[in-house]
Amino acid sequence: xxxxxxxxxxxxxxxxxxxxxxxxxxxxxxxxxxxxxxxxxxxxxxxxxxxxxxxxxxxxxxxxxxxxxxxxxxxxxxxxxxxxxxxxxxxxxxxxxxxxxxxxxxxxxxxxxxxxxxxxxxxxxxxxxxxxxxxxxxxxxxxxxxxxxxxxxxxxxxxxxxxxxxxxxxxxxxxxxxxxxxxxxxxxxxxxxxxxxxxxxxxxxxxxxxxxxxxxxxxxxxxxxxxxxxxxxxxxxxxxxxxxxxxxxxxxxxxxxxxxxxxxxxxxxxxxxxxxxxxxxxxxxxxxxxxxxxxxxxxxxxxxxxxxxxxxxxxxxxxxxxxxxxxxxxxxxxxxxxxxxxxxxxxxxxxxxxxxxxxxxxxxxxxxxxxxxxxxxxxxxxxxxxxxxxxxxxxxxxxxxxxxxxxxxxxxxxxxxxxxxxxxxxxxxxxxxxxxxxxxxxxxxxxxxxxxxxxxxxxxxxxxxxxxxxxxxxxxxxxxxxxxxxxxxxxxxxxxxxxxxxxxxxxxxxxxxxxxxxxxxxxxxxxxxxxxxxxxxxxxxxxxxxxxxxxxxxxxxxxxxxxxxxxxxxxxxxxxxxxxxxxxxxxxxxxxxxxxxxxxxxxxxxxxxxx
Amino acid sequence: xxxxxxxxxxxxxxxxxxxxxxxxxxxxxxxxxxxxxxxxxxxxxxxxxxxxxxxxxxxxxxxxxxxxxxxxxxxxxxxxxxxxxxxxxxxxxxxxxxxxxxxxxxxxxxxxxxxxxxxxxxxxxxxxxxxxxxxxxxxxxxxxxxxxxxxxxxxxxxxxxxxxxxxxxxxxxxxxxxxxxxxxxxxxxxxxxxxxxxxxxxxxxxxxxxxxxxxxxxxxxxxxxxxxxxxxxxxxxxxxxxxxxxxxxxxxxxxxxxxxxxxxxxxxxxxxxxxxxxxxxxxxxxxxxxxxxxxxxxxxxx
Numbered sequence: 001x002x003x004x005x006x007x008x009x010x011x012x013x014x015x016x017x018x019x020x021x022x023x024x025x026x027x028x029x030x031x032x033x034x035x036x037x038x039x040x041x042x043x044x045x046x047x048x049x050x051x052x053x054x055x056x057x058x059x060x061x062x063x064x065x066x067x068x069x070x071x072x073x074x075x076x077x078x079x080x081x082x083x084x085x086x087x088x089x090x091x092x093x094x095x096x097x098x099x100x101x102x103x104x105x106x107x108x109x110x111x112x113x114x115x116x117x118x119x120x121x122x123x124x125x126x127x128x129x130x131x132x133x134x135x136x137x138x139x140x141x142x143x144x145x146x147x148x149x150x151x152x153x154x155x156x157x158x159x160x161x162x163x164x165x166x167x168x169x170x171x172x173x174x175x176x177x178x179x180x181x182x183x184x185x186x187x188x189x190x191x192x193x194x195x196x197x198x199x200x201x202x203x204x205x206x207x208x209x210x211x212x213x214x215x216x217x218x219x220x221x222x223x224x225x226x227x228x229x230x231x232x233x234x235x236x237x238x239x240x241x242x243x244x245x246x247x248x249x250x251x252x253x254x255x256x257x258x259x260x261x262x263x264x265x266x267x268x269x270x271x272x273x274x275x276x277x278x279x280x281x282x283x284x285x286x287x288x289x290x291x292x293x294x295x296x297x298x299x300x301x302x303x304x305x306x307x308x309x310x311x312x313x314x315x316x317x318x319x320x321x322x323x324x325x326x327x328x329x330x331x332x333x334x335x336x337x338x339x340x341x342x343x344x345x346x347x348x349x350x351x352x353x354x355x356x357x358x359x360x361x362x363x364x365x366x367x368x369x370x371x372x373x374x375x376x377x378x379x380x381x382x383x384x385x386x387x388x389x390x391x392x393x394x395x396x397x398x399x400x401x402x403x404x405x406x407x408x409x410x411x412x413x414x415x416x417x418x419x420x421x422x423x424x425x426x427x428x429x430x431x432x433x434x435x436x437x438x439x440x441x442x443x444x445x446x447x448x449x450x451x452x453x454x455x456x457x458x459x460x461x462x463x464x465x466x467x468x469x470x471x472x473x474x475x476x477x478x479x480x481x482x483x484x485x486x487x488x489x490x491x492x493x494x495x496x497x498x499x500x501x502x503x504x505x506x507x508x509x510x511x512x513x514x515x516x517x518x519x520x521x522x523x524x525x526x527x528x529x530x531x532x533x534x535x536x537x538x539x540x541x542x543x544x545x546x547x548x549x550x551x552x553x554x555x556x557x558x559x560x561x562x563x564x565x566x567x568x569x570x571x572x573x574x575x576x577x578x579x580x581x582x583x584x585x586x587x588x589x590x591x592x593x594x595x596x597x598x599x600x601x602x603x604x605x606x607x608x609x610x611x
Numbered sequence: 612x613x614x615x616x617x618x619x620x621x622x623x624x625x626x627x628x629x630x631x632x633x634x635x636x637x638x639x640x641x642x643x644x645x646x647x648x649x650x651x652x653x654x655x656x657x658x659x660x661x662x663x664x665x666x667x668x669x670x671x672x673x674x675x676x677x678x679x680x681x682x683x684x685x686x687x688x689x690x691x692x693x694x695x696x697x698x699x700x701x702x703x704x705x706x707x708x709x710x711x712x713x714x715x716x717x718x719x720x721x722x723x724x725x726x727x728x729x730x731x732x733x734x735x736x737x738x739x740x741x742x743x744x745x746x747x748x749x750x751x752x753x754x755x756x757x758x759x760x761x762x763x764x765x766x767x768x769x770x771x772x773x774x775x776x777x778x779x780x781x782x783x784x785x786x787x788x789x790x791x792x793x794x795x796x797x798x799x800x801x802x803x804x805x806x807x808x809x810x811x812x813x814x815x816x817x818x819x820x821x822x823x824x825x826x827x828x829x830x831x832x833x834x835x836x837x838x839x840x841x842x843x844x845x846x847x848x849x850x851x852x853x854x855x856x857x858x859x860x861x862x863x864x865x866x867x868x869x870x871x872x873x874x875x876x877x878x879x880x881x882x883x884x885x886x887x888x889x890x891x892x893x894x895x896x897x898x899x900x901x902x903x904x905x906x907x908x909x910x911x912x913x
Contacts (some may be wrong), residue, residue: 129676167726172725174731182708225702230685249675493639
């Protein structure tokens with residue numbers, strides 16, 4: 001787990017002082033030979049480099065990791081509150097040249113070792129409880145499907161990607177206390193177009209990409225505990241203090257994720273560093289959690305108050321979305337902040353009130369905004385342009401149909417979407433029945449990639465590029481047949497049903513507001529996650545609901561019933577027959593009276609035959 | 612130059628590290644009490660010093676974040692809801708469908724696939740004291756796992772014998788809270804095993820109290836009184852095993868708890884509770900001087 005002495009700034013400081021002291025002392029050698037020998041020893045200590053390896057000369061500064069944290073709070077039109085935490089650690093390490101790293105500062109050692117051992121280029125893992133309701137809540141900053149999702153891009157140097165993938169999932173299941181070891185070839189796919197790398201690098205070979213979901217995976221405190229331990233300050237200082245499980249899991253939606261990707265160190269992009277983003281999104285429903293008034297505060301949401309920023313963070317900020325409150329009619333923030341910032345996120349220009357936690361003046365009062373009066377927000381929420389639904393149609397336990405409906409709410413622009421469907425092998429898809437219809441007419445996809453399933457080896461993979469006409473609903477239907485599993489393959493609770501993972505719909509959606517495409521350090525984290533190549537469109541990924549399908553389930557008590565019944569029938573039938581055939585009747589004298597018995601005893605003693 | 616009189620009492624028990632394997636074998640919401648049982652022992656064991664890296668916690672179903680739980684992320688032991696045994700710092704190593712007889716036996720004997728992470732392994736050695744706690748539904752000679760398979764007392768005894776032959780434990784304490792629990796330790800034959808059960812053969816272990824808000828029974832009687840007993844223990848406590856045998860007499864438990872000590876080499880009266888439930892580090896004091904390596908010697912000369 002985390003090596004705390006690396007994180008304790010006082011000890012780092014003392015170590016640096018000692019280093020400086022030793023370096024100063026070594027600069028006054030008594031004899032040239034001895035001094036040179038000592039200086040050699042000093043150099044290896046400061047650079048922390050194995051002298052056998054040929055690497056670039058070490059940095060004079062060792063403290064180049066950086067850490068930022070932020071919280072965005074956004075009241076939604078449906079009456080819920082959306083809170084999004086992002087923690088970003090940048091690690092100045094470059095694995096592409098095969099360097100070995102042994103010094104960890106802010107970057108967690110457990111993940112660093114995983115990345116270097118398995119030659120991981122990008123890793124994205126998310127644990128979600130609940131389903132994101134796009135039409136009521138808008139688009140999330142970082143979408144995620146219900147359950148667990150893991151997708152990884154490996155480096156080109158990996159020879160056996162499947163073996164490395166299996167080991168990686170096992171190691172991650174130990175780190176995150178989740179049953180990720182259930183990810184195997186039956187639920188892993190290699191998408192060819194949908195999951196492009198989110199970091200820098202020109203990567204096109206999809207043999208190094210693996211994607212898997214576990215829709216059944218439960219998220220609870222045991223997943224939050226190791227996630228919090230990856231943060232430099234843990235849950236002791238900074239925004240992570242607010243992350244208490246009793247409140248976080250009492251929410252309509254909860255999602256925690258870890259994203260690791262290489263990013264450019266500067267504008268020229270000569271070298272890359274590794275970025276770790278830990279995100280936690282939660283949607284709190286204040287009505288059901290006992291709040292009668294439309295008042296919300298950080299204490300009411302998280303049952304904790306902030307006391308200080310994380311000392312290791314270079315920036316620690318809270319953004320409250322006040323776009324719907326431009327004249328102050330909706331609510332008042334207390335304490336008020338004079339810092340305002342505007343950002344374009346998801347095609348919408350939003351105004352935020354900024355609180356900087358590194359500034360001591362923000363503390364002293366608890367942050368508690370309250371409503372002056374409750375009204376429905378003026379104007380409509382910006383309608384999400386892309387939205388999708390999925391359901392199973394049909395009846396009975398033999399066949400069915402999967403319907404995926406994608407909505408384009410743009411009034412006049414059409415745009416293409418990439419649909420990724422991964423269906424387990426026990427739902428046998430009939431691809432000849434695949435139809436895509438928009439507005440009643442057939443809509444032919446311009447790109448289809450289909451990989452059929454193999455029983456017990458591989459799931460179905462269907463990727464399609466579909467052009468969605470403006471203001472329409474496009475429906476994709478495919479028929480399937482349910483397979484009968486072997487009796488050992490059923491889960492202990494088979495009558496619950498079997499899950500089919502969410503479909504993923506990725507698209508570049510046109511926006512009316514221009515987004516900023518330059519990479520600057522001052523951008524808030526929530527607006528700089530997805531790389532933006534064009535100004536007039538933004539990247540959106542929508543996940544549909546997972547499906548729950550009942551397979552024909554045998555009655556598992558039948559073997560016991562059959563054995564009992566058979567044995568009873570055999571016993572009764574054979575027993576009766578045997579008795580009939582072999583039983584013989586003997587006539588038995590009734591037992592004599594008492595006088596006769598005594599007489600018989602006397603006669604026996606005399607040796608005379610009885611009466 | 613060693614103080615043998617003081618050091619002598621350090622090594623009287625012969626163990627240097629502690630492990631715990633805590634297993635809940637029941638699935639479904641109405642078996643909430645079995646998860647609460649296991650979590651209460653987990654909580655006591657952590658409180659007395661065994662770290663998460665030395666605990667293998669197996670929960671067959673999730674009760675805390677179950678959609679039927681009116682208070683998410685909590686598991687209570689009593690209807691007064693004072694003690695949340697789930698807590699805020701919990702690491703479950705095997706959960707859900709992973710809790711199977713095969714995985715349990717593999718954890719005990721150490722025969723796991725090479726890619727299994729460390730947190731899922733029982734890395735004990737011949738100086739480890741291991742606490743094994745099982746709870747669920749059981750019968751005469753078997754314990755049911757997840758309503759679909761069972762482990763028999765013969766298999767369990769053989770697994771312990773494998774552990775003994777591979778020198779995977781110094782002493783082992785086995786506690787089981789199921790119906791007819793005493794049948795599970797009848798077949799043990801390896802040395803240094805002590806066993807406790809919540810009921811004799813032919814008796815049922817009963818649950819403590821239902822809670823009307825949550826809607827299920829929260830805990831079993833034996834583990835409830837065991838938790839009460841353990842809450843009074845602190846890492847420096849000198850309570851011994853004879854007190855543990857007295858936990859939950861028939862008047863409180865309705866069933867008769869049993870124990871078995873004939874395979875154990877030491878006298879139970881000299882065995883401390885913290886030998887199994889806590890992790891007391893043994894420190895070896897030395898008075899010898901050690902020569903450090905050369906470069907540091909040069910620094911000292913300067």
